[in-house]
Amino acid sequence: MKTRLYRYILPLIMMVTSLSSCVYVANTPGPPGNPGRAYFGVDYGDYHPERYWDNNPSIPTNPFLGEYYPTRAGVFEFEYFITPYDYWWGTYEIWINPGGPGGPHGEPGFNGADSYLMLIGDRFGMYEERLNKTSEEPIVFEDQVGTTKYKITMQKANIYSRPAHDPKFLGPGVPFNP
16 A cells, blocks of 8 residues: 555655746846937027027027027927028937837846937038038038937028028027018
8 A cells, every 4th residue: 555655646746846846937028228318409600690590399489509408309490590681591300319128037228328419500501511501502411420310401591582480599789670
């Protein structure tokens, strides 16, 4: 009888013990990283602008020139007045750098890099020496520094060939005459 007991019970105990010691490891990825933040600002090169306008709601009325403001991604229009009559107009595009995918074993992904774009202008156009600044055709400047991408499209005009918007910024001592 003792042999019969060992023959059935001992394998049963071994089977229960082996099943209870199995460990199941799930290799689930971690959460994705946070997207980076985007910043935009306006500044000037040699000469103070007469006035400036853009349709980016993140840029306040009468912004501080040379300061970065937090913004969202998108394509925005701008007008940069170099005299009371002549101005550059165009678009600029802001990107948000996404965060990286989550890693194995629940590790979070890397955060996206912050991006900064400063629109710098003067009487010759945007402050970029390699652009053809005298052309009446649109000028497109697109670049990537590390993971930060930006694109500026601009064209020269005057108030007689293209109506302008109300400015967000007026230069010192410049009366507003629409």
